[in-house]
Amino acid sequence: MSALFEELDYAPTPIGAISLRRRRILALETDVFEILLGDEHLMSSLFTASEVALADKGLAALKGKGWDVLVGGLGLGYTARAALAHEAVADLTVVDLLEPVIRWHREGLVPMQTELADDPRCRLVQGDFFALAASDTGFDAERPGRQYDAILIDIDHTPERLLHGGSAGFYTAGGLRALQRFLKPGGVVGLWSDEAPDEAITGLLGAAFAEAWAEPVVFANPLQDGREITQAVYLGRKA
Template structure:
């Protein structure tokens, strides 16, 4: 059995510690003993971007992604982004970008230099507030992959994203027809009701961890602002 080798660690503001490990040719980001993401199972994170863009009607969509991680969602968004579109990523752990430029550079490629995208060291909730305040333009889509879902909070303070108030703010930061897409490790009927109570039309989609229809099943909610 191949051993896991610790490459680096980083503290989550208001949370636990992330650990980047290698396992043979693969890389994994751990939260304690839990695997948050890894290069063997990235399909659902890519689907978060691809399926959202498929559902958008905006010709030049402006996307906000909560969480960079290993960049799976960000790269997938750039790959499918229509001409004139833009992607903004909010990431609170600055070491994540150091990993992207260092041990994960082969995975990252040249996407950090892509002029269509911008990665900001900030809480995604703060960027949502900026859009509401008019500091930045409204978004066509907000993609959240900062936790393992509404019941799998990674960082203290993220709970507010999934409250009725937080969902109402996300709705206000979206243009009409905009989509709030939320990745989750599992289903949550109560959260679906919260989305509907916040004024969204909700679609729940099950996606596999791997493109060959294998691996664990995860959930993506697509909540549309009418």
């Protein structure tokens, strides 16, 4: 049996100290990995349904194959891994602000170990997603202005509950419209939220994209006798 608690890494970052820890939940007979920014929980390996749904629902809205996909936010890697499970994905770029998070994947400290770092279709890039989205050149320094079939964003808790102030200007009709510069015609942008669908957020995407809709993600919480949790994936399509 594993130890009941272990802090796997702790590191300062420009937005606060970040830590990766593993806890043994005896009632479930399982190990849970968690990422914390200060005292705030960013992600848990116990709750991944909506992170997976962000990739699955976003890519289900595309046609064809040979897709170039961009994921904003790495975390424990569940959105990225779900995207790579689609054979139509030819290239995946994952941008994360925090160097320690990328290092955890390269060193195999996370549950999926080095799976993402070892996949030849996947590139892990340290950078500020929101600053790159507002830039003239975009997300690929070697191919300025590069466009993607899908841009999937799993960073803030919701567009109204931000991790830090650097993303505030992004969640506006103007900020979202600017992101379309890096999206192919007919391409899709997806936003993850840890709350149930909100018509105001769907309306915000509708003001920026030709088409917008919300997908509820419902799953059982094993820590609360299976009580259902509802989170959301918001999707917008470029004309």
